[in-house]
Amino acid sequence: MRRTRDPHLAEDLAQETFVKATRAMLGWRGESPAAWLLAIARNVLLDHARRSRISLPLPSPDALGIPELTQDAVAVHDVLDRMPERQRQLLTLVYFDGFSLAEVAAMTSRSVSSVKTALWRARAAFAEGYGGHR
Secondary structure (H helix, E strand, O other): OOOOOOHHHHHHHHHHHHHHHHHOHHHOOOOOHHHHHHHHHHHHHHHHHHHOOOOOOOOOHHHHOOOOOOHHHHHHHHHHHHOOHHHHHHHHHHHHOOOOHHHHHHHHOOOHHHHHHHHHHHHHHHHHHHHHHO
16 A cells, blocks of 8 residues: 555555465465565566556656756765665665565565664665765
């Protein structure tokens, strides 16, 4: 519901998640059931987003009132691209996708405290890379 902002769509996606989970039950390798189910739900949401994309020609960014990417935004993406995959993924899940530490812990089959520590280290690595970038 938090991602779709539409209760009916959220119910449909939840139903599709449980259908896929039921079908995939034989492939479950015994890892955390919450992480397994959250991964399926995330994939269902991503599949829905991909299916519902429509391409429309857009006017120029100036006509829309959208500011161009600043040097800071480009620098942030550059630093993220140079980070190790696990740290980049953790920062993306928390800061861009908006998942809570508990949700990330369930998705990665880790404890909340280990996710918190890894996030602290990822932020420190990002700050070091960003400080050297400027």
